[in-house]
Amino acid sequence: MVFAAGLGTRLRPLTDSLPKALVEVGGMSVLERAIRNIVALDPGRIIVNAHHHAEQIEAEVARLNRILDSESGRQLSRIRVSHERERPLETGGGLRHAADLFDGRKPILLHNADVLTDLDLDRLVSAHAEASGTQADGPTLATLAVHDRESSRKLLFDSRGLFGRTDLRSGRTERAREPQGAVQALAFAGIHVVSHGLMETLPATETFSITDHYLDLARENLRITPFDMASAGWWEIGSPERLAAARRAFG
Numbered sequence: 001m002v003f004a005a006g007l008g009t010r011l012r013p014l015t016d017s018l019p020k021a022l023v024e025v026g027g028m029s030v031l032e033r034a035i036r037n038i039v040a041l042d043p044g045r046i047i048v049n050a051h052h053h054a055e056q057i058e059a060e061v062a063r064l065n066r067i068l069d070s071e072s073g074r075q076l077s078r079i080r081v082s083h084e085r086e087r088p089l090e091t092g093g094g095l096r097h098a099a100d101l102f103d104g105r106k107p108i109l110l111h112n113a114d115v116l117t118d119l120d121l122d123r124l125v126s127a128h129a130e131a132s133g134t135q136a137d138g139p140t141l142a143t144l145a146v147h148d149r150e151s152s153r154k155l156l157f158d159s160r161g162l163f164g165r166t167d168l169r170s171g172r173t174e175r176a177r178e179p180q181g182a183v184q185a186l187a188f189a190g191i192h193v194v195s196h197g198l199m200e201t202l203p204a205t206e207t208f209s210i211t212d213h214y215l216d217l218a219r220e221n222l223r224i225t226p227f228d229m230a231s232a233g234w235w236e237i238g239s240p241e242r243l244a245a246a247r248r249a250f251g
Contacts (some may be wrong), residue, residue: 001098002034004113005051005088010239019053021113022060023237026250030237031057031113035064035079038111041121043078044103048113049094051084092210095194096202105196107132110210112190112236116246119145119191119232127227128193140223141201142194142214146186147229154185155211155226162214162224176218186226189234 008020015023021031031048038046050057058081065077082098089097095110102108107128109121128143144162146155156164156173159181166173166185188211201217214224235246 001047001049001082001095001102001108002031002038002111002113003049003091003094004031004057005049005084005094006114007052007088008114008238011237011243015052017053019050019056020237021048022053022056023114023243025116025235025237025243025246029060030116031060032064033116034111034113035068037117037119037121038109039068039078041109041125043109044106045101046079047082047098047101048079049082049084049089049098051088054081054083054085057081087207089207090209092202092208092213093206095199095210097206099199099202102196102199107196108194108199110192110194114237115190116235116237116250117189117191117229117233119189119229119234121191124191124227125193128195131223131225132195139195140225141198141217142192142224143227144214144224145189145191145229146226147189147232147234149187149234151187154187157184157186157226158182160223161226162218164218165211165215174215176215177221184226186228189229190236 004021006020008015011020022029048061061079061081065079069076080101082101124145131140131143152168154166158179163177163179164175218224235249237243237246
């Protein structure tokens, strides 16, 4: 699933008439870049959520389905749109809202549309499959791509997985439980894999952040584990400065 429903307020006036997911970097929309990375995994279905200028997202999805079908020589039309008509439902609410569109009970890769990366997504999916097997202290419900980059907000991990987060701007640290062993503060990359069983844990709340829910799961002593992106390239276009840096990187 690609999260593409955001308003992109920090990129105004560019996003007054364009959804952030359709901003171009290196001659290609960031939505297309994310989808092409995901298609390499040969997924059964790709869900794109939409709210801001949803008709433009719908048109782009139709175009990408045609292109990908032509390139593969198969009539798959694998990309579907999940409409969030009244307001954006955030990452957790968007995932819950799209639940009926997923194909089967396989793990789900979640990818922010405004993130560009050369991360080997297959390695991330494989790491989650390995971690979600039966373990003495419980299976992993989600595996989060993280790295040690400069960021004012970081997630806190210990030997068991996620246990909290910290915000350097406010000086606030939140702990879902007491840490066990060595502690790492790592920045979330906006890419994660969740077991289909996590869908059954989502609250009935219409709008919520999936990160908040991960911390709720950690409070219940359930496992959310990190996947270190190490030296993989990563760019995020959430501000004019970051968009400019991504465009320089992609020529």
